[in-house]
Amino acid sequence: MTSNEIDAMELRAQVQAALAEDVGTGDLTADLISVDATASAQVLSREDAVVCGTAWFDEVFRQIDADITIRWQARDGDRVAAETVLCELAGSARGILTAERTALNFLQTLSGTATVTRTYADAVTGTGAQILDTRKTIPGLRTAQKYAVRCGGGHNHRLGLHDGVLIKENHIIAAGSLTQAVTRAVASTPAGVTLEVEVEDLTMLREALAAGARRILLDNFDQDTLRDAVKESGGRAKLEASGNITLVNIRAIAETGVDFISVGALTKHLHAVDLSMRFT
Numbered sequence: 001m002t003s004n005e006i007d008a009m010e011l012r013a014q015v016q017a018a019l020a021e022d023v024g025t026g027d028l029t030a031d032l033i034s035v036d037a038t039a040s041a042q043v044l045s046r047e048d049a050v051v052c053g054t055a056w057f058d059e060v061f062r063q064i065d066a067d068i069t070i071r072w073q074a075r076d077g078d079r080v081a082a083e084t085v086l087c088e089l090a091g092s093a094r095g096i097l098t099a100e101r102t103a104l105n106f107l108q109t110l111s112g113t114a115t116v117t118r119t120y121a122d123a124v125t126g127t128g129a130q131i132l133d134t135r136k137t138i139p140g141l142r143t144a145q146k147y148a149v150r151c152g153g154g155h156n157h158r159l160g161l162h163d164g165v166l167i168k169e170n171h172i173i174a175a176g177s178l179t180q181a182v183t184r185a186v187a188s189t190p191a192g193v194t195l196e197v198e199v200e201d202l203t204m205l206r207e208a209l210a211a212g213a214r215r216i217l218l219d220n221f222d223q224d225t226l227r228d229a230v231k232e233s234g235g236r237a238k239l240e241a242s243g244n245i246t247l248v249n250i251r252a253i254a255e256t257g258v259d260f261i262s263v264g265a266l267t268k269h270l271h272a273v274d275l276s277m278r279f280t
Contacts (some may be wrong), residue, residue: 005150006055012142015059017140023064027098039093039279043086043104045111046274049120051078051086053110056144060103065095077151079118086275091277100277108272109141110148116275118154119264123247127254129261132157132240136268145267157262158194165189166217167197178204182211183201196240196264205229209236217262219243223252230257 002219009098044088061068074080086107089096120131133268137145146156158164167181175181182197189195196215199205208216208254214236218229220243233239240260241253253261 006147007143008235011055011059012063012074014140014144015056015102015106017064018105019060019063020102022102023098027094030094030097033094033097035092035094037093038091039096041089041096041277043089043107043277043280045080045082045086046276047082048115049080049081049273050114050152051107051110051111052076052086052114052148053107053144056110057087057103057104060099060106061089061095064099065092067091068095068099077114079127088280096279104277106144108146108275109138109149109270111273111275112271113145113148113267114152116269116271117154119247120250120263120266121153123250124254124261127251129254129258130155131266132260132262133266134262134264134268135160136264138267138270152266154266164194165196169194169198169200172176172197174193178207179211182213186212186228198242201225202228202232205232209233213237216240217242218258223249223256226253226256226258230233232280 027126047204054072054076058070058239061070068089070087070089072087074084074086080086117131124131133146133149133154133156142159146159149156158166165185167185172178172181175184178197185195194215196212196217197208197213198217199208200219205216205218217240218226221229221241226241229239240262241258242262245253245261245263250261
């Protein structure tokens with residue numbers, strides 16, 4: 001992945017907030033170390049992983065001490081084996097100690113998201129289905145986690161409520177009917193903005209198609225009903241499977257012919273990669 005996919009201002013703000021939370025008015029323990037002491041260190045991955053978060057790691061050290069040098073041996077999107085050295089650092093011992101935890105938190109969290117996404121993306125290889133994330137993200141880190149999803153071979157759903165329309169059950173109730181909700185959305189949604197409606201059965205699917213929906217989320221459909229939905233749609237709308245998606249069933253779901261599969265677990269059921277920093 002390339003750095004131009006990351007919003008630099010937002011990244012800086014995320015790091016600044018994380019450091020304010022951790023360092024506060026100062027690192028009382030690192031202050032015990034001589035201000036002139038220097039050190040070298042390595043970061044290792046203790047398990048197989050997909051790397052993500054190097055820019056956040058770098059920014060933590062830049063904000064703590066820009067003179068600390070970091071030499072990366074792996075980049076975002078790289079698959080690495082357990083015991084791989086990801087990077088080497090050199091500079092102020094105080095600075096390295098102060099930045100260590102926050103930098104590793106970003107790197108382990110985003111690598112965890114990228115790693116699990118790669119597992120799901122690999123599971124549907126060759127089917128034509130795309131793996132999508134959701135809005136079930138860590139508050140304040142949505143853009144970071146969605147970047148990690150891309151590093152892992154997944155694709156982003158809407159970023160938030162502001163850049164896509166997704167009509168769900170409660171919207172339909174509030175609007176009066178599915179047809180009314182879709183009709184209003186079709187009339188008011190700007191060109192280029194994704195408009196999607198969630199349906200719970202084939203009857204709702206038919207109503208959504210008749211109302212002009214061209215992207216439809218199939219909520220908790222079993223595999224037989226997913227195949228029926230693909231046949232019913234006949235290519236008139238892009239179809240997204242969602243709900244109770246696991247690595248056990250995702251391949252079979254992809255093979256029903258749906259276009260997208262959204263997986264909340266990519267960003268919600270987080271397993272941070274086990275990383276370690278050791279002074280050398």
